[in-house]
Amino acid sequence: MKSQGWNVRIFKREQRSLFGEILDWMLTPLLLLWPISLALTWLVAQGLANKPFDRALIYNVQALAQQIRPGPGNRVEFSLPQPASELLRADETDLVYYQVRGGRGEHLSGDRDLPAPPADAAQGSSYEVHIRDDEMRGLEVRVAYTWIRLDAESQQPALVQVAETREKRSVLAAEIIKGVMLPQFALLPLAVLLVWLALVRGIKPLSELEERIRARKPDDLSPLDDKAVPMEVAPLVVSVNDLLERLKDSIVTQKRFLADAAHQLKTPLAGLRMQADLAQRSGSSEEDLKKSLQQIGRASVQATHTVNQLLSLARAEGGGTNLPLQSCDMVSLASEVLQDCLPRAMDKGLDLGYEGVEPGTPGAQVQGNPTLLKEMVRNLVENAIHYTPSTPERQGVITVRVLVDPYSKALVMQVEDNGPGIPLPERELVFQPFYRALGTNVDGSGLGLPIVREIAQQHGASVSVDAAHLGQASPGACFTLRFGQT
Template sequence: MRVFKREQRSLFGEILDWMLTPLLLLWPISLALTWLVAQGLANKPFDRALVYNVQALAQQVRMGPDQQVQFSLPQPASELLRADETDLVYYQVLGGRGEHLSGDRDLPLPKPNQVKGTSYQVHIRDDEIRGLEVRVAYTWIRLDAKGTPPALVQVAETLEKRSVLAAEIIKGVMLPQFALLPLAVLLVWLALVHGIKPLKQLEERIRERKPDDLSPLDDKAVPMEVAPLVVSVNDLLERLKDSISTQKRFLADAAHQLKTPLAGLRMQADLAQRSGSSEEDLKKSLQQIGRASVQATRTVNQLLSLARAEGGVTHLPLQSCDMAALSSDVLQDCLASAMDKGLDLGYEGVAVGTPGAQVQGNPTLLKEMVRNLVENAIHYTPSTPERQGVITVRVLVDPYSKALVMQVEDNGPGIPLPERDLVFQPFYRALGTNVDGSGLGLPIVKGIAQQHGATVSIDMAHPGQTLPGACFTLRFIDPAL
C-alpha cells in the first residue's frame, strides 16, 4: 500500500526532479574525483624534487681504497637539504652490508617485495616515520661488478606542502562550481519553462474555442511528443462530431416521422368533435385514431432502437446468447400478427442449447434485430387462399468453419438488386410497395449486426418465380465475440 500518494502529478515538477537529482548526485562524486586528481597533481612537482635530491646524494657515494663504501656530504649541502620551512626532510645512506653511513637511522627500509632494480634507478613510495606520513624516494647503488651488495640512498619528506597545494587546486576547481551549480539549476528551470510553453499555448487554443467548434487541432504546430495526444484528441472530436450528428439526425427524423401520425390524430379528433357526426363516423374516427397511435408507437420504438444501435453497446452488459432460443421467443411474439395475415411462420435449424449457436452480445438488441427481420417479412409478404405466404427463420452452425448463420426467408415480392444497399438507409422504402412503414427496421438490423461482429446480406429466396422472395442472411464472423 502506498503511504504517500499524490492526487495529481506535476509534469513540470517530475521532469525537474529527474534533471536536478542526477546533477546534485554527481556533484559530490565530482568533488571526490577532483580531490584524487588534485592529490596526483600535487605530488608530481615535489616527487621530482625528491628524485633530484636522491640523485644528488647518490653522487656522493663511492667505493674507498679499502673496498669500503664511503659517503661524504659537505655541511652546506646537508643544511640546504634540510632547509624547508614547511615540511621535515629526512635522508639515509646505508652501505652494502646495511651499515649506517649518514642521515637518520630510524628511516624505514623498503619492503622486501620492492624490487631493487638497476643502479641509480629512483623509486618512490609512501611510508611513515615518527608517526608522520612521508613520501620517500630511494635508489640502490651498485659500486662494482664483483657481487658486492648495493648501497641504499633514501630521502623522505612530510606531506604538508602537498596537502596545501592539493587544497589550492580543489579551491580553484570547486569554488567556480559552487557558483555554477545555482546557475545550472536556474538554466534548467528556464529551459523547462520554455520547453512546456507549447503545452500552455495548446491549452489556450483549446480554451478559446467556441463550444460548437469541433474542427481538428493542428498536430503540426505542437512538439513531436505531444502530437500523439493531439491526434487522439482529434479522434475524440471526430467521434463526438459523429455522435452529435447522430443525435441531431435522430431528433430531426423523430420530428419528421411523428409529424404525420400526430397530424392524423389531431385531424381525426377534430372530425370526431364535429357537430352532427353520426355514431358510425365517430367509430371510424376512433379506429383511425387507434391505428395512428399504433403507428406512432411503433415509429417511436424503432427510432429508439435505431438510436441505441447507432450509439453502441459498449456500456451494456454482454452475455452468452443462444440465437435459437432468441429466435423462438421472437416467433412466439410475432405468431399472432402472422396468423392474422394468414402467414405460415415457422422455424428450421439447430435446437436450443446446441453448441456453437451462442454469441457474446446483448440479448435485448439481438432480439430486437431478429424481431425487425421477422416483422419486416410479415409486413411485406402477401398471403391469399390461392398462395399462402411462408416465412421461415433458420439458425444454422457451419460444421467446417463453426460460423453461426441466421436466415429469415419469405416468399414475398423480394428486393430488386439495385435497391439492396439502399434499404439499409434510414427511412428508405422499396418502390412499388403499399405497406405502411417508417423504413427503420433494416437500418436497425444492420447497426445491431455490426456491433456484434456480424455481416448481413440479401438474396433471392426463390429465383425464377413471379414472387422471388427475400432471404436475409446474418453471418457471425466469430461467435465467441
C-alpha cells in the same frame, strides 16, 4: 463520514506537471553528478599535486646516492657535507627525512626510524627510483627510495630513502580544487536558470495551443493546425482532430436523427389530435365515434412502435461497449424470438418456421450481449412478418436458419421470406434510418433494419440482403448475418 472526507482530501494525488517532471529529470542527474565530479576532481588534483614534489624527491634521492662510495671489506661509505644536509632539510612547510643503509642493513646516515620498503617490493636495477606512501612518526609521508650496487660482488645493495610530509601536496591539491570547483559553484545556478528558461521557451507552443483552443467558439469543430506545433505534439493534435471529426459526424448524425424522429412522430401525433377533435364534435353518431376511436388506436400503436424502435436504436448504438458480453447460443435466441412472434404470424396466416442446427451445436455460439442479439433477430423476423403478404391462394412463408459453415466454421443466420422482395438499387438504402422501400403499401418506422446493422457491427458480423427466389414474380428477400467478419 467527516473524517473520511478529510482523508480523501489529504491523500488525493496532485495533478502531475509536465514542466516539473522535465525539470526534475534534467536537474536531478546534474545534482547527482556534481558530487561525483568533486570526487574525480579531488583524485586528479592529488595526482597533479604529487608530480612536481615527486620529481624533487627523486632528485634528492639521486643526489644522496651519488655520495655513496665503496669502502674496505666490501663495505660502503657515505659522507654528506653539512651544507648539503642543511639544504636537504630546508623546507618551511614540510618535514624531510632521509636514510642511508649499507648492504648488510647497517645504518649509515639519516633517520634510523624511517620505515624500510615492504619486504615484497622489487629492488629493480641500480639507481632506479621508486615512490611509495608510508607513515613516519604518526605523519603521512611520501617516500622516494632506490637500491645501489657498487660492484658485481656486492650481495646486498645499499638503500637510500628520502621522505617528505604531504602538507605542500595537500595545499596544492586544495588550490586546484578551489580553482576548478569555485567556478562550478557560480555556473551551477546559472545552468539551472538556463534550463528553466529553456523549458519555459520549449513548452510555450503548448501554451499557445491551449490559448487557441480556449479562444474557440463552442460550435467550432474545425481541425486544429498541426503544422504550427512542434513535431512531438503533432500526433496529439492529429488525434484531437480525429476526435473532433468523429464528434462532428456524431453531432450531425444526432441532429439528422432527431429531425427525422420528430418528423416520424409528427404524423401519428397529428392523427391522434385530429381524431380526438372529430370524436368531440357535437352531433357525431355512435358509428363516427367508433371509427375515430379505431383511428386513435391505430395511430397510438404506430406512435408506440416508432418510439420503441427509436429506443432500441439508441440502446443498440450505446450498448455495445457498456453491457457485459457472454456466450450466446444463436439457436436458442432464434427459438425464443420465433415463439414470441408466432401469434402475430398466425394472425396473418404466415408459415413461420426454423431450419438449421440444433441448440448447443459447436460453433453456434457467439460472444455478445443476449439482449441486443435477441433484438436484432426480432427485428429481422418482424420485418419479414410485416412485409410478407399471405393469401389463401399463396401462403406467405418465413424461414429462420442458423447454420455453421463446415469449411470456415463461421456462424451464419438467415431470415428468408417469399414476399415482394427488395429491388437491387434499394438493398443498401433499406439499412438507413427511416428509409422504406417504395411500392410496398405497408406502414413502418424505417428503423428495424438500421437497428439490425448497428447490433451486427457491434458483434463483428456483417448483414446483407439478396433475393430469395430469383426469376419469380415474388422474389422474396433473404437477410444473411455472417459472424466473424466486419
